[in-house]
Amino acid sequence: MLELNGVSRLFGGLQALNNVTMLVPAHRVVGLIGPNGAGKTTLINNISGLDHPTSGIIRFAGQAIHHLPPHRIAALGIARTFQNIRLFGELTALENLLISQHGQGNATVLDSLIVTARYRMEERRLRDTALRLLERFRLAGVAHQHAANLPYGDQRRLEMARALAMQPRLMLLDEPTAGMNPVETEQLGEQIIQLRAEGLTVLVIEHDMSLIHQVCDEVYVLNFGQIIAHGTPEQIKQNPVVIEAYLGREDRVEG
Numbered sequence: 001m002l003e004l005n006g007v008s009r010l011f012g013g014l015q016a017l018n019n020v021t022m023l024v025p026a027h028r029v030v031g032l033i034g035p036n037g038a039g040k041t042t043l044i045n046n047i048s049g050l051d052h053p054t055s056g057i058i059r060f061a062g063q064a065i066h067h068l069p070p071h072r073i074a075a076l077g078i079a080r081t082f083q084n085i086r087l088f089g090e091l092t093a094l095e096n097l098l099i100s101q102h103g104q105g106n107a108t109v110l111d112s113l114i115v116t117a118r119y120r121m122e123e124r125r126l127r128d129t130a131l132r133l134l135e136r137f138r139l140a141g142v143a144h145q146h147a148a149n150l151p152y153g154d155q156r157r158l159e160m161a162r163a164l165a166m167q168p169r170l171m172l173l174d175e176p177t178a179g180m181n182p183v184e185t186e187q188l189g190e191q192i193i194q195l196r197a198e199g200l201t202v203l204v205i206e207h208d209m210s211l212i213h214q215v216c217d218e219v220y221v222l223n224f225g226q227i228i229a230h231g232t233p234e235q236i237k238q239n240p241v242v243i244e245a246y247l248g249r250e251d252r253v254e255g
């Protein structure tokens with residue numbers, strides 16, 4: 001489904017991604033782990049078109065996408081969440097979803113949806129979908145609260161609902177449980193498993209190893225921009241190279 005071939009990204013002299021080759025098969029949950037600054041977010045930025053490789057090829061469903069702008073990649077069926085949450089803080093949870101369903105998150109689109117009679121039918125349909133998504137991510141009770149005022153866990157789940165509102169085939173999740181307590185984290189894991197059951201493909205960046213074990217079919221480990229290991233969560237946990245680079249470090253063992 002998603003295929004990276006020799007992808008490198010240089011920032012000046014810094015090799016943020018170094019010849020990354022990886023495969024995300026359809027209907028799988030693939031984990032991406034690695035120490036801070038390893039290049040994980042850069043990788044997702046390059047897949048989603050916010051950033052572009054210095055060299056290498058990224059293919060989605062057979063089509064080269066590494067030169068495309070974000071809106072084209074989104075239209076192909078790739079949605080993402082952000083490590084640094086990107087919601088419209090002044091809009092309600094519901095409005096954030098209405099906007100994303102319409103594509104590019106443009107406030108004037110929302111205005112027109114609300115004020116113009118012509119769009120009332122469409123608005124109703126979008127609204128029903130948005131309300132179902134809020135329900136699904138346990139946000140129905142805060143539908144009319146400003147996103148900026150929501151607790152951290154709610155904001156993360158709203159980000160995920162927003163991505164799902166775009167009806168993607170591939171979801172890229174950048175630390176979806178950051179700031180969540182263990183109960184919220186496990187519930188989010190169940191949401192990810194549910195996405196796979198519905199036929200989606202997921203690439204998830206995560207530091208919480210218990211979540212990796214809970215949801216991932218396979219895991220890639222990135223260190224200084226390079227893939228240093230690939231395998232099942234169990235294989236990764238026992239890989240001496242990974243333990244040395246990442247898991248063995250006291251500050252990173254979280255499960």
Ligand SMILES: Nc1ncnc2c1ncn2[C@@H]1O[C@H](COP(=O)(O)OP(=O)(O)OP(=O)(O)O)[C@@H](O)[C@H]1O
Binds near residue numbers: 014038039040
């Ligand atoms: N736009 C940029 N310009 C210059 N350097 C960048 C840019 N974006 C990222 N970097 C650098 O690239 C490296 C990889 O950063 P990246 O954010 O991808 O790491 P990460 O694995 O997501 O880390 P974390 O776990 O802290 O989120 C870092 O050294 C970072 O400072």
Ligand SMILES: [Mg+2]
Binds near residue numbers: 040041042083
């Ligand atoms: Mg990151």
